[in-house]
Amino acid sequence: MSIAAQLERLKAELPPRVKLVAVSKYCPESAIQEAYDAGQRIFGESRAQEIVPKYEHLPKDIAWHFIGHLQVNKVRYIAPFIDTIHSVDSLKLLQEINVCAAKNNRSIKVLLEVHIAQEEQKSGFYPDEIGYFLKNTDFIGFKNVEIIGLMGMATYTADEALIRREFATLAAIAGDKSLKPLVRELSMGMSNDYKLAIEAGSTMVRIGSKIFNDTDV
Numbered sequence: 001m002s003i004a005a006q007l008e009r010l011k012a013e014l015p016p017r018v019k020l021v022a023v024s025k026y027c028p029e030s031a032i033q034e035a036y037d038a039g040q041r042i043f044g045e046s047r048a049q050e051i052v053p054k055y056e057h058l059p060k061d062i063a064w065h066f067i068g069h070l071q072v073n074k075v076r077y078i079a080p081f082i083d084t085i086h087s088v089d090s091l092k093l094l095q096e097i098n099v100c101a102a103k104n105n106r107s108i109k110v111l112l113e114v115h116i117a118q119e120e121q122k123s124g125f126y127p128d129e130i131g132y133f134l135k136n137t138d139f140i141g142f143k144n145v146e147i148i149g150l151m152g153m154a155t156y157t158a159d160e161a162l163i164r165r166e167f168a169t170l171a172a173i174a175g176d177k178s179l180k181p182l183v184r185e186l187s188m189g190m191s192n193d194y195k196l197a198i199e200a201g202s203t204m205v206r207i208g209s210k211i212f213n214d215t216d217v
């Protein structure tokens with residue numbers, strides 16, 4: 001199925017509150033252009049060295065989202081143009097984003113990544129740290145970052161009950177009375193689990209393979 005047909009099929013499934021981040025990592029620019037021509041404007045990438053040339057060559061009204069693990073020393077390369085960073089997993093990274101955004105006279109939207117999966121290698125804050133970080137005034141005092149919500153990745157597994165529990169954990173943190181006003185977006189759900197994420201309250205799904213290399217007919 002073509003990229004345009006794949007996007008159309010996917011968008012028909014998403015409730016209006018859910019934004020689609022088309023994850024174009026490892027895709028050639030021609031594939032991104034094809035999705036753009038079909039109306040897609042939000043694209044997600046996970047490597048600084050890949051996103052910079054794509055930003056330079058592709059239409060300027062694309063909202064580029066950074067979704068992968070971001071090294072502190074790479075922030076300056078993406079700070080001039082990045083719209084949203086989903087994967088803020090340390091205070092040090094948030095500080096660097098604030099500094100680099102200020103140098104570019106702009107504000108960058110960020111989501112705090114919450115560690116919800118059982119797999120050790122998935123990064124992020126632990127659920128009980130999030131309240132502290134969201135409410136900490138130093139954190140909120142950063143003038144050039146806007147914390148818009150939380151992001152999480154479930155364990156990569158066929159065990160749907162486990163995935164549901166992990167998404168529910170994140171949704172419960174986001175729905176906590178004292179945090180709710182601070183959490184506008186909940187970024188969860190990928191090609192293999194976006195339906196479960198939407199049921200759990202996701203507002204942003206990050207979908208790559210289902211758009212760009214789906215082999216179903």
Ligand SMILES: *Cc1c(COP(=O)(O)O)cnc(C)c1O
Nearest residue numbers: 023046067190191206207208209
């Ligand atoms: C690659 C990636 C995705 C998209 O994964 P698909 O399975 O291709 O949909 C989503 N989120 C993050 C953080 C990723 O690195």
